[in-house]
Structure formats: structure tokens, C-alpha cells
Amino acid sequence: MRAAVARVRPAYAPMSNTADKLLTLVIARKQEIADGITALELRDPAGTALPHFTPGAHITTTTPCGLQRDYSIANADEDDDYYEIAVQRERDGRGSSSLIDETHEGDTLEVSWPKNDFPMVPSSDGYVFIAGGIGLTPILSMIRSLERSRGASFELYYCTRSPEQTAYLDEINALATRGRATIHHDGGDPERMFDFWPVVEQCKGRHLYCCGPRPLMREIQDMTGHWPSANVHFEAFTKAEKRVSTERAFNVRLARSDRVVEIPPDASILETLRAHGLELRSSCESGTCGTCRTTLLAGEPDHRDFVLHDDERTANVMICVSRSKSDELVLDL
Numbered sequence: 001m002r003a004a005v006a007r008v009r010p011a012y013a014p015m016s017n018t019a020d021k022l023l024t025l026v027i028a029r030k031q032e033i034a035d036g037i038t039a040l041e042l043r044d045p046a047g048t049a050l051p052h053f054t055p056g057a058h059i060t061t062t063t064p065c066g067l068q069r070d071y072s073i074a075n076a077d078e079d080d081d082y083y084e085i086a087v088q089r090e091r092d093g094r095g096s097s098s099l100i101d102e103t104h105e106g107d108t109l110e111v112s113w114p115k116n117d118f119p120m121v122p123s124s125d126g127y128v129f130i131a132g133g134i135g136l137t138p139i140l141s142m143i144r145s146l147e148r149s150r151g152a153s154f155e156l157y158y159c160t161r162s163p164e165q166t167a168y169l170d171e172i173n174a175l176a177t178r179g180r181a182t183i184h185h186d187g188g189d190p191e192r193m194f195d196f197w198p199v200v201e202q203c204k205g206r207h208l209y210c211c212g213p214r215p216l217m218r219e220i221q222d223m224t225g226h227w228p229s230a231n232v233h234f235e236a237f238t239k240a241e242k243r244v245s246t247e248r249a250f251n252v253r254l255a256r257s258d259r260v261v262e263i264p265p266d267a268s269i270l271e272t273l274r275a276h277g278l279e280l281r282s283s284c285e286s287g288t289c290g291t292c293r294t295t296l297l298a299g300e301p302d303h304r305d306f307v308l309h310d311d312e313r314t315a316n317v318m319i320c321v322s323r324s325k326s327d328e329l330v331l332d333l
């Protein structure tokens with residue numbers, strides 16, 4: 001009798017430093033899944049299993065017009081032969097329009113190896129997921145992975161403007177019929193925002209993951225001040241909002257050298273200090289991961305992150321997004 005021979009599918013070798021590694025993937029499927037939202041399924045042209053990712057991970061995609069954009073991976077982590085991303089057409093967004101209008105099934109795209117700034121912490125007490133608009137995608141990967149593994153319990157609150165602008169509507173409706181999801185349409189009116197207080201009034205050991213527009217994340221941050229900070233997780237689905245002309249310049253004094261650097265209206269503290277030669281750690285650059293936390297020695301920051309709690313704000317600042325209300329901030333750098 002001949003022994004069965006297991007077929008081993010080729011796979012990318014694990015790497016320790018994947019920061020600059022690129023993959024060339026083919027668009028195996030392209031489909032409009034809601035008004036202004038297109039899903040892309042990316043696969044290796046030779047069928048090689050893709051580098052592993054964990055729920056909450058994202059990839060950086062180079063668009064046909066040459067811009068780089070981050071997109072969360074929406075599929076379950078066990079599906080390692082493709083990455084599914086959903087691209088929302090942004091107003092005045094050249095990168096997203098280029099991906100939607102200038103690509104076809106069969107085209108190739110250069111993407112980074114997966115990176116995760118929004119990892120799912122194991123929780124036997126369950127999860128609360130809160131998603132706004134296209135911010136559903138990293139949370140969808142978490143939900144699909146939990147469903148697949150019959151993992152901990154969860155409840156999803158998914159806020160969009162209308163049914164027509166709701167990506168993955170059928171899948172979330174199916175969860176809703178099982179009592180695991182609530183869909184809320186607000187017509188884009190902040191006055192009609194879902195009342196989350198009954199949901200977050202008690203932590204009960206659960207972990208909360210929120211991804212969506214900044215007003216939604218700000219609301220959840222304000223409402224969860226009584227939760228342990230380790231149980232609340234945010235992910236911005238765009239990098240820090242483009243700084244507008246209403247921003248003003250201010251100075252940062254580097255206490256260790258007494259050097260003063262002016263931060264212009266259109267650049268962050270992090271970007272500006274790097275341009276002046278400082279080596280500074282960062283990851284999300286959207287005020288959600290905590291990597292760029294810097295000790296504040298003097299001055300009044302304009303905090304714009306989703307990491308610091310009220311009692312941490314007098315002595316710390318997230319330099320990737322926050323600015324200053326005073327003319328000068330003194331940092332322990």
C-alpha cells in the first residue's frame with residue numbers, strides 16, 4: 001500500500017524585519033460592496049500562501065497613481081491565501097479613487113507585509129466592537145476569526161449613514177438576526193448618533209475595540225473613562241487628519257539640549273523633530289497606539305490622541321497628532 005503524500009503549499013518564509021518588504025499581488029476579485037466602497041481580494045500570482053497576519057492587521061498599498069494608502073485586512077486570519085481589503089472613495093481622495101477607477105481584476109499591486117497596530121487581546125469575558133463606516137474592516141477580521149474558532153462572545157455596534165452606504169450589510173444583518181450585531185444608520189447627522197452608554201456603562205472584564213470617524217472614537221473615549229485603559233482599543237482608519245490652514249505654528253523646546261524647534265501648521269511635532277535629526281519611535285501615527293508617548297515638562301498641549309486618559313494628560317503628549325494651545329511645549333527629549 002502506498003503511503004499518502006501530503007502536498008505542501010509553498011509559503012513565504014517568515015522574516016524578522018518586514019518593515020520594507022514588499023509583495024506583488026494580483027487582484028483576484030474586485031467588487032462594489034456598497035455605494036462608494038469596493039472590495040479587493042489580493043492573492044499571490046503563483047498561489048503561494050501569503051505572510052501570516054493577525055486580526056486587526058493592515059497592509060500598505062501603492063495605488064496606480066503612486067500614492068501609499070493603509071487598508072485593514074478584512075478576512076479571518078486562517079485565510080492565509082488572500083488579503084481582502086475594502087476601499088472607500090474619499091472626497092478629494094486621489095489614492096482611493098485611483099485604486100477604484102484605475103485597477104481591474106488581473107492587475108498587480110505592490111503591498112507591504114501585514115503590520116498590526118490594533119491587535120486583539122485574548123479575552124474570556126468577551127468583546128464589544130464599535131465600528132463606524134469603513135472602520136468595520138479590522139473589526140470584521142476579528143469577528144470572522146472569532147466565529148471561525150468559536151471563540152469568546154462578542155457584540156458589534158455598526159454605525160453608517162444609510163443601508164446603501166453599509167459595506168458587508170448581508171453578513172452583519174445575519175449576525176444581527178442572531179443577536180450579535182446592531183446596525184444603526186444616522187443619515188450623517190451627529191445628533192442621531194447611537195446612544196452607547198447602555199453598552200459601555202459596565203466593563204465586565206470585556207475588551208472594547210473601536211474604529212471609525214474621529215467624532216465616534218472621541219465619543220467612545222469619553223464614555224469609557226471608567227474602563228481600565230488596557231481594555232479599550234482604538235484604530236483610526238486614516239492617518240491623522242490633514243492639518244488645515246486654521247492650525248497655528250508653535251515652539252517645542254527640547255529640554256535635554258535646550259534647543260527650540262518651530263512646529264509649522266502643516267506638520268506634526270513628530271515629523272518636524274525627525275526632520276531636525278531626532279530619532280523618534282512611532283507606529284500608527286494617528287494617535288491610537290501609544291508608541292510616540294513623550295514626557296511633557298511644561299506647556300499646554302492640545303491633545304488629539306485616543307490613548308491618554310485625563311490623569312495622564314498633564315505629564316504626557318502623543319507627538320504624532322497633538323498640538324499646542326500654548327506658544328511653547330517643553331518635552332523631555
Ligand code: FES
Nearest residue numbers: 283285290292320
Ligand atoms: S505613533 Fe501611535 S500614538 Fe503616536
